[in-house]
Amino acid sequence: MESKLKNKKILITAGPTREYLDPVRYITNESSGKMGYAIAETLHELGADVYLISGPVNLTTTLPKEKITYVKTANEMYQECQKHFYSTNIAIFCAAVADYTPKITSEIKIKKIDDECSLELKKNIDIAYEFGKVKTRFQQSIGFALETNDILANSKLKLEKKNFDLIVMNSPTLDQGFGHDTNKISILSKDMFIDNFALKTKKEVAVDIANAIMDYSRAFQNLVDLSF
Ligand code: C5P
Numbered sequence: 410m411e412s413k414l415k416n417k418k419i420l421i422t423a424g425p426t427r428e429y430l431d432p433v434r435y436i437t438n439e440s441s442g443k444m445g446y447a448i449a450e451t452l453h454e455l456g457a458d459v460y461l462i463s464g465p466v467n468l469t470t471t472l473p474k475e476k477i478t479y480v481k482t483a484n485e486m487y488q489e490c491q492k493h494f495y496s497t498n499i500a501i502f503c504a505a506v507a508d509y510t511p512k513i514t515s516e517i518k519i520k521k522i523d524d525e526c527s528l529e530l531k532k533n534i535d536i537a538y539e540f541g542k543v544k545t546r547f548q549q550s551i552g553f554a555l556e557t558n559d560i561l562a563n564s565k566l567k568l569e570k571k572n573f574d575l576i577v578m579n580s581p582t583l584d585q586g587f588g589h590d591t592n593k594i595s596i597l598s599k600d601m602f603i604d605n606f607a608l609k610t611k612k613e614v615a616v617d618i619a620n621a622i623m624d625y626s627r628a629f630q631n632l633v634d635l636s637f
Contacts, residue, residue, distance in 0.1 A: 413623045415456035420490060420497040421449045422504035422536065424464030426483040430528070431515040440505035442466035444553075444592060447615035448501060449476070455619060460497075462489045464504055483507055483533040494540050499622060500550045502537040502571075509533060541572030549574045549626060551618070555581055564597055574599050575625055577618060596621045 423445020427435040442463060449461040450471050461477045464486065470477070480486045483506045494500060509530035537552050544550055552573040554564040560578050568576040578595045593608040594617070606617050 412455040412457075413626060414452060414499075414619070416458055417498040418458045418460070418493075418496060419452050420460050420462070420493045420500045421445055421452075422462045422464075422486060422490065422502050422506070423449065424466040425505050426464045426486055426507045426533075427481045428483065428507045428510035428533070429481075429514045430511050431517065431519045433518055436507060436509070436511070437465075438505050438507060440464070442468055443590065443611050444614070445501075445503035446470055446472075447611040448503060448618055451612070451615040451619050457499075460493050462486055462493075462504075464506075483510065483536065487534050487536045487539065490536055490540065494543075498548060499626070500540060500544075500548065501618075502540075502550065502552045502573075504536075505555070506536060507533055535571070537571045537573070541570075544572055549622070551575045551577065551622065553577045553579070555579055557581065561597070561603075565601075568597060568599065575621060594618075598625060 424442030425438045425440040427437045429435045445461070446468055449459050453459045453472055453476065459472065459476050461472060463477055463479050465481055478489050480489055486504060486506065510533045512529040512531045537550065541550060550573050552567060552571055554560065554567050554576055556563045556578070557580065560580055564576050564578045576597050578597060579592055590610055591608055592611050592614045593606065594614055595603055595605045596618070597603050604621065606614070
């Protein structure tokens with residue numbers, strides 16, 4: 410299928426990250442990676458040059474193997490994104506990156522000795538925020554917001570803080586979001602235009618997101634790069 414995204418280089422992060430306490434224990438979250446994979450597959454079918462950086466997931470995919478790099482931690486995900494971001498036209502930050510990581514990762518399995526023990530955590534790198542700072546006007550980025558409350562206000566704050574062009578809003582309810590095959594989204598753009606969609610399969614949602622990116626990228630079509 411011919412599309413505006415043909416040969417555009419698109420970086421996508423997907424899935425959860427694991428933050429290790431020791432070699433066999435980690436903190437993670439419920440993300441299945443289904444939404445990010447559906448987006449990557451849809452964009453690949455539209456002819457885009459897709460690079461998927463995936464956290465640990467349990468999914469099969471139609472994407473060619475060489476298009477996927479598997480990582481475990483947020484830090485590894487950031488390092489992999491560094492390799493691609495600067496030559497990317499569009500970056501889609503779909504991963505549910507863990508916000509915190511253990512202050513210390515033990516190299517050996519932690520023994521159970523005391524009745525109580527506490528865990529010290531430190532903030533993880535915010536991948537989308539870091540790339541939002543260096544993004545040029547020839548690049549677009551899309552983020553995701555999964556909120557339980559004040560979804561619009563929180564999404565708007567994220568869009569601005571992380572310098573996204575579009576943010577996909579969803580909420581974690583019974584039949585949508587994390588782990589499910591369906592999702593109900595709204596897309597908020599930088600110019601504060603909002604598009605609401607019905608509950609759909611993640612594959613259909615991925616098509617809606619691809620269309621939103623194509624519509625939005627129309628504004629980029631006539632931009633001339635005079636930075637040489
Ligand atoms: O976790 P949060 O709700 O702030 O995530 C919003 C967006 O930022 C998502 O698109 C997510 O992929 C991205 N993010 C990231 N690195 C983080 C946290 C979030 O890229 N450490």
